[in-house]
Amino acid sequence: MKKLLLLVFTLSFINVQAQKKTPEVCYEIFVRSFADSNGDGIGDINGITAKLDYLKSLGVDALWLTPVNKSPSYHKYDVVDYKEIDPDFGTMADYKRLISEAHKRNIRIIKDFVINHTSDKHxxxxxxxxxxxxxxxxxxxxxxxxxxxxxxxxxxxxxxxxxxxxxxxxxxxxxxxxxxALFWGGMPDLNYDNPKLRKEIYDIAKFWLKEVGVDGFRLDAAKHIYPDWEAEKCHAFWQEFRQKMTAIKPDVYIVGEVWTSADKVAPYFKGLPANFHMDEGFAIQKIVNNQKDDNLIQKILADYKAFGSQNPDFIDATIIDNHDQTRIGSVVNGDINKMKVAAQLLLTLPGQPYIYYGEEIGMLGQKPDENLREPFIWNTKENDKSRTAWMKPTFSTDATIKPLSEQQKDPNSIYHVYKNLIAFRKKQPALSQVIRPNLKESTIKTEGVLGFIRTHKSGDVLVIHNLTNTAKSIELPANERKFKTLIFSQTPQQKSLKNNTVELPASGVVILK
Known part of the structure; x- marks a missing residue:
């Protein structure tokens, strides 16, 4: 009996530890485009290390780096050596130093683990x-x-x-x-019915977790680990994968790329504790562009019901775009106010938000893929020693994007929307909850306004978004007049409510407690 109680306590402790370490805000870096440390024009690992203080000041808790393994392509999603760093990006010593420096700042490193396929040159x-x-x-x-x-x-x-x-x-x-080869002939799919291959992959994962020291994996093409006609095998595989990984590192972080509708994503939560919420990302894009709600909260709650039926402790990894999708800036045709609304929705809705590098400065980008991955603009061109030059940008140029250095000086910039709201989010338990997302519908029904409640034992908060570029004044419904204290607004002069009326700044968000 004592042994059983000890086992239960140990498992509970591991689970609590894992939950404590769950990152609140994550940031995706396309390594080649982020920061160049040696002047060769290619973003590299040491460039990321040099920018860790910036990322920490932004409020980032974890970095998902696109693949860094040896590969013949610019994007590195076709691996030829699972245990080598591509020379374009540096060395294994550079990578271990990045991990060490990130950990000093309480930032976790998530490796993009490409195990659905290899390069045809592997x-x-x-x-x-x-x-x-x-x-x-x-x-x-x-x-x-x-x-x-x-x-x-x-x-x-x-x-x-x-x-x-x-x-x-x-x-x-x-x-x-x-x-x-699902993606193209140069990326042949691996056969996970082969036990020798499975052991190879698990050994490689152990190498990265134990010897190198990464904190977890973003699992590329997780939906396709088996071909479409054997889809049911995927769910079982990921359950086994998770068991193997947690045996190596109990608090390992795992997030899956399952690019499909929410009902088909749900079974993956049996094995993968976190999955990207693609449907929500596209829904946010739609309402931001149209400037009116489209039953977003009802849709999200329906998805949560499906996810929770498979794993009550699911982690909803939320995005507004990534390295494969049109950037939100181009979705909204460069409208900075709409970009701000998208950021505000991402950072106030439940889940674990992922910010794609450059979203915080309003970068643009459309297909083909290279143009979704253009160089980050750190400074004015003549002063930008970190800017990469591996490609000539089409969308995010000095003519279209204010560099980070200028946006940091401008309190009204999109950069400050991200920075301020991330900081505020982290101070509010109702907003920062990641596991078991907390969300309730609001009865606010004003055109161009989206309201929702984030519930929490420390106190609920009411979040009200103005989706339009016109300031609005709305009276709270009777059953939501318990929210009397204004705790966040982009309008400094607004200190409190008057007669249960909320003043919503154009393209702004107000939060009440």
Whole structure:
């Protein structure tokens, strides 16, 4: 009995520790574009280390770095060596120093772990394509053209995460089998029915968690770890993966990229404690652009119900865009006020917000992908030693974006919207809760206004967003007049409510307790 009680206490302690360390605000860095430390024009690991104080001052708790493993591409999502740092970005010593310096500032490092596929130049694939008898053949998915046709899987429809419609490819002229590559022929998918491959991947993960010291993983293409016709196997795989990872590092942080509708994301929470909420991100974009609510809170609550049915302690990783999506600045055609509204929604709704680098200065970007990943603008061109130059930007240029250095001096800049609201969010338990998101509908029904309640045992807060660029004055509904204390507003002169009336600044947010 004593042993059982000790076990229960230990597991509870581990769970509490893991929850304590759950990052509140995360930041995605496209490494090549963020900060250059050596003047070669390419963003690198030491460049990120040099900017840690900036990121800490912004209020960031965790950094998701896009892949840094050795790879032939600029984006590094086609890995050729899972245990080497690409020379473009630095060395393993640089990476370990980044982790050490980040930890000194209580910032966690999340590795982008690309295990759905490798590069076709990876040693495993170079061996596998030699023939059916090669010991690495089973590391990948191979079928004959006849079998592919009989299963009806020769082609697929485009999806948000892959525009490939012909996912089967011959490795060599005259082959009798094709290999499966969901994203393109240069990224062959791995075969997780192969126990040797699973062990390889788990050993690689252990290397990064134990020897290198990362805090967790962002799991690329988590929905596609098995091909679409074997989707049910994905859920079981991620449950096993999580068990293996927590055995190595009990407080490991894991977030999945499952790019699909919320109802199909839900089962992944059985294994993955956090998943990106793509539907919510697109919904925020829509209401910001249209400047009117579209039942956002009802939709989010319905998604929470689905997520919670699979894992009551789910973490809702929220975004307004990322390195694969049109930047919010371009979605709203460069309208700074609309960008501010999007930021305010992201940072006041429940969940664990992810900020894509440059959103805090209003960067722009549309497809093709390179233009979603343009250089961060730190300073005026003549004074910007950190700015990368690996590409010529099309959207985020000196003519379109005020550099960070100037925005830091301007209290009305979008940068200060992010910085001030992150700081405020962290001081309010009702806003900073991540696990088991707390959200309740408001009865405010004014056109162009979105209200919601964040519930908490320390006291609920009422959040009211003005989605329009016109100031509004609204009277609180009778059942929400208990919210009497104004605790946040972008209008300094507004200190309190008068006659239950709230003055909403244009494109602003007011928070009451």
């Amino acid at each position: 040693p495993w694939f170079l061996e596998a394509k030699k023939g059916k008898d090669n010991p690495y053949r089973g590391y990948y998915v191979w079928l004959s053209p006849q079998k592919i046709d009989s299963m009806g899987i020769a082609t697929r429809e485009k999806t948000g995460d892959s525009w490939e419609i012909n996912p089967w490819h011959f490795a060599n002229q005259g082959d009798s089998e094709k290999y499966y």
